[in-house]
Amino acid sequence: xxxxxxxxxxxxxxxxxxxxxxxxxxxxxxxxxxxxxxxxxxxxxxxxxxxxxxxxxxxxxxxxxxxxxxxxxxxxxxxxxxxxxxxxxxxxxxxxxxxxxxxxxxxxxxxxxxxxxxxxxxxxxxxxxxxxxxxxxxxxxxxxxxxxxxxxxxxxxxxxxxxxxxxxxxxxxxxxxxxxxxxxxxxxxxxxxxxxxxxxxxxxxxxxxxxxxxxxxxxxxxxxxxxxxxxxxxxxxxxxxxxxxxxxxxxxxxxxxxxxxxxxxxxxxxxxxxxxxxxxxxxxxxxxxxxxxxxxxxxxx
Numbered sequence: 001x002x003x004x005x006x007x008x009x010x011x012x013x014x015x016x017x018x019x020x021x022x023x024x025x026x027x028x029x030x031x032x033x034x035x036x037x038x039x040x041x042x043x044x045x046x047x048x049x050x051x052x053x054x055x056x057x058x059x060x061x062x063x064x065x066x067x068x069x070x071x072x073x074x075x076x077x078x079x080x081x082x083x084x085x086x087x088x089x090x091x092x093x094x095x096x097x098x099x100x101x102x103x104x105x106x107x108x109x110x111x112x113x114x115x116x117x118x119x120x121x122x123x124x125x126x127x128x129x130x131x132x133x134x135x136x137x138x139x140x141x142x143x144x145x146x147x148x149x150x151x152x153x154x155x156x157x158x159x160x161x162x163x164x165x166x167x168x169x170x171x172x173x174x175x176x177x178x179x180x181x182x183x184x185x186x187x188x189x190x191x192x193x194x195x196x197x198x199x200x201x202x203x204x205x206x207x208x209x210x211x212x213x214x215x216x217x218x219x220x221x222x223x224x225x226x227x228x229x230x231x232x233x234x235x236x237x238x239x240x241x242x243x244x245x246x247x248x249x250x251x252x253x254x255x256x257x258x259x260x261x262x263x264x265x266x267x268x269x270x271x272x273x274x275x276x277x278x279x280x281x282x283x284x285x286x287x288x289x290x291x292x293x294x295x296x297x298x299x300x301x
Contacts, residue, residue, distance in 0.1 A: 023049075023089065024236030026078055040064040041074050053090035057083045124253055125261040131250035132262035136269075144229045144245040145273035148173075151201040151227070154180040155192045158205040159214050165231070165263045166205045172271040176278075177285035185213040193217055196226045204243075207233040207251055207258055215239060231266060233258075 027042050034042055041064045045052055052060060057068040060083075064071075068083075075086040148154055154173060158166035163184070170182035183189035196202060204218040215238045222228055222242045230243035233251045240246040247270070249262035275282045293299055 022234060022236050023078070024234065028236060028241075030077065037064060037066040037070055038074050038077075041066060041071065049090055053087055121253065121259075125259055128250040128252055128259050128262040129265045131252075132248070132266050135248045135250065136266065140245055140247060141270060141273050144247060144270055145277050147201050147227055147229060147245060148178070148203070148270075149274055149277045152179065152199040153196065154178055154201050154203060155189070155196060156180060156182045156203045156205070157185050157189050157193075157214055157217055158182075159185040159211040161258055161260065162205040162207055162211075162214070162263075165260060165267060166203075168264065169203070169205070169267040169271070172267065173274070175286065175289060176271070176275055176282045178274070185211065185217055189213075189217055190220075193221045193224075193226070196221060196224070198225055198227065201227045201229060203229045203231065204239045205231045205263070206237060206239050207249075207263070208237070210238055218242065231263065 024046060027045055031039060031042055041060070044060065044064055055063075057071040061068050061071045066074075072082050075081075075083040078086065080086040080089070156166045156170050166182050170180050173180040181192055183192040193202065202218065202221045204214055206214045206218075210232075218228065218230070218239045219242060228239075228243045228245075230237070230239040230246045231249065232240050232246070233249060234240065235246060235248060240248070247266055249266045251258040251260070251262055253259040
């Protein structure tokens with residue numbers, strides 16, 4: 001791993017191409033080889049990054065049962081100059097980990113006007129779509145499309161804010177004639193997953209803070225050998241770690257918990273890829289849907 005010098009004189013680990021790999025990915029990769037004390041430090045870093053960002057080496061060490069020197073050495077193992085350098089990186093990521101309540105309280109403290117806040121949202125949403133496009137390779141999108149296209153049944157699970165994205169994705173697939181079910185994450189989802197096999201596919205949509213039921217059901221399906229696609233906000237998300245194909249969207253926002261535009265753009269891209277996988281069948285299905293609209297006089301046009 002190489003490093004680049006950044007503003008302020010500190011360094012950041014890079015992958016050799018000048019980009020910063022996800023910190024959680026690096027921590028997870030090291031977990032099996034860590035001593036018990038360093039493993040406790042790693043768990044705190046994974047589970048409570050917002051807290052770690054504002055603790056001293058002494059405070060963090062006390063929580064993990066380690067001395068400050070161990071904290072510094074652990075930071076260097078992750079590729080930083082020391083714990084201060086690690087904290088700077090975490091503090092730069094703070095908005096990603098803040099809840100909607102925390103973000104709104106911060107905006108109120110800064111006395112941001114409604115018009116200024118709305119303007120910031122538009123700018124950030126544009127950035128989120130651009131970031132989402134960079135996060136997903138054509139290879140991954142095509143792999144997800146082909147996995148879904150070849151499946152006997154598609155089951156989509158989600159909860160919380162992700163449910164709106166799942167409903168839209170399910171609607172798009174239904175319009176194109178794919179055998180898809182949005183099962184949520186309750187008893188109905190468990191029943192659907194129980195009937196899945198190697199000829200089916202499970203699509204899970206989950207963003208921080210990851211809903212346990214989504215993660216647990218996804219884990220059950222993958223253990224049963226069901227092919228899977230994850231749509232999340234990080235390569236380090238629990239479902240992304242287990243998926244056959246992992247797609248990622250930027251969800252950064254200033255005042256609310258998540259922006260959904262990157263996720264919506266991602267499912268639009270995936271749906272388009274699915275349409276072009278079977279263009280003739282898609283056209284026939286859409287034409288049939290249009291005919292039903294006309295015959296039932298469902299629209300104003």
